[in-house]
Amino acid sequence: MRENTVPAVDAAFTQLNMAGRVAIITGAGSGIGATTAVLLAARGAAVIVADISAAGCEATTEQIRRDGGSATPIVVDMTDESDVRATIDLAVSTYGGLHAAFNNAGIGSKGAPLTDMPLEDWQHMISVNLTSIFLCLKHQIRHMKNQGGGAIVNTASGAGVVGFPNVIDYVAAKHGVVGLTRAAAIDYAGHGIRVNAVLPGGIETPMLTSAMGKDEIVRSAVVRGHPIGRLGQSLEIAEAAAWLLSDAASFVTGSAMAVDGGYTCM
Template sequence: MMNFSGKVAIVTGGTSGIGRAAAIAYAQQGAKVVVTGRRSIEGEETVKIIKNDGGEAFFIQTDVSQEADVKAMIDKTVEIFGRLDIAFNNAGTYGENSSLSDQPDSEYERIMNVNVKGVWLSMKHEIVQMLKQGNGTIVNTSSILGVVAMPSVPLYTASKYAVEGLTKAAALQYAKSGIRINAVGPGAIATDMFETATGGQDEAKAYMAGIHPMGRVGQPAEVANAVVWLSSDRASFVTGETLMVDGGYIAQ
């Protein structure tokens, strides 16, 4: 058990999947949790789950691609809980499965604004608060596609490579400031995004399970466990790293 008692954690994209699992996991370890995302009904549902389990949480509707929203997210967190100790920048969107030469400018903007700009803006404002406190820890959601490529999703792959670069550069920049910055690299995980990526088709799901050496896709809680560890004092000498949670995918 990791003791996050007295600590405050923000989870972007906490409305479902990995984000929701991480928000619940932080609360179970004693953290006060701020759940953010664009979908208010789903966000409030995450908060309800945490409160029903005896935890403390609230929801802030946030579009991480909009700087005013991100700044408000941090300001409101500090206003209510007084500090920010942990941030899990998980909000993301998936790419269309199409040829690079067929993808419109709007698709580039959609993916990069959430997956890259959203992580950059979130870190930018989280770090400002953490510098005031003299400490903090950040985890960004990367992917197996931040390390290797998949031909069907070039823009999504590029966005996750960018998350890797942002994570490493920021980790180095703030290493002496008491702020640790890492990433988690999920393989295929049973989430809404996985359903979208596979079109909900059993054949596509079976294929995705089969390309992982463990022969299955992961569960959101399995990623959340890694995120919680990276956020904890047990990872006190870990920064600038990506912890793969991928059933062995990258090892092959």
């Protein structure tokens, strides 16, 4: 008689399902966040669509509702602690809880050598790309501890584990996101809360396309950094984030998952 260590096959088809879950997605008005919000809603989650851009919030919410999903928009600045709290309050008052969070809002660097970087630019980068994640973790984990568990994914970057020229503020902030993820994963694993990071390579979103500009030489240089020979698409990050947020990843915490076409192998 076979030991009962092999799960029923249908588990493979149900563990990605997010029906009955409530998820907050930050930076959900564009790019990776928008696509992840749409994907999670398609898998059954009720989604809080959080972004500083009202137009972005509206567009993502409309798309989810058109597809038959549940979404509620909130225009927030994730560097503001009361705004962060408001996203959780909205999840609880609208849908009755919070099970999953994708902390993804972020900005690109203006780009400058360290020796010329104005302090204000450094501080703004740290505030948007790192302190916002601290604030999200603080309030989401408080709620999830009381609720008995949850799953969180933070968006770092390949630049969270390797250096990149001329964007020292971005590299430092994203390394910080990986550190926050690992430390929080250790501290709250005992509360049933999993905390992971996803590390995108170059993904074709407004952030990257505006940083590259229209110069084909710059674009080819960026592509060459990816052994897979192309840039990524938002959906390729959304799939990883959705997996990490689902029960399919129930033994995964503290990971910094590269989804980068091999960028960080180089």
